[in-house]
Amino acid sequence: MGVCISEDIGVRKPTRGHFEAAIALCDGDAKKCAGGWMVGDNPDTDITGENAAGLRTIWMAKGRRWTYGLREPHIVVRDAAEAIDALHGLTF
Incomplete structure (x- = not known):
């Protein structure tokens, strides 16, 4: 699992570099990030x-x-706290 924040990596969304950085955080394996x-x-x-x-x-x-x-x-959620709850409730 990886968390990719634009400000941390210096690449703005939605440019390709942002997605490449996210894939690198998944050990460079695009399949691990598929459906992220x-x-x-x-x-x-x-x-x-x-x-x-x-x-x-x-x-x-x-x-x-x-x-x-x-x-x-x-x-669709109200805020970041609800987004975190939604992610915790997902099954992979």
């Missing part, structure tokens, strides 16, 4: 781009409704 999860609150950089890259997504709505296009997040 992206958690974020920005519809463009955190959700739409990651859906297109094959990642499953959790959107922190922060009181907003999803009105950002066809590619909806897999899970």
Whole structure:
């Protein structure tokens, strides 16, 4: 398992370098990261781009409704604490 934060790696989402850094955190094995999860609150950089890259997504709505296009997040939560709870509740 790896956690990849844009500010920590110096690569902004949704550029390819961000995904490559995430794969490197999974011992460089893309298969280990296949179907990984992206958690974020920005519809463009955190959700739409990651859906297109094959990642499953959790959107922190922060009181907003999803009105950002066809590619909806897999899970919608209120905040980071709820996102963590959602991830803990997943079975792999």
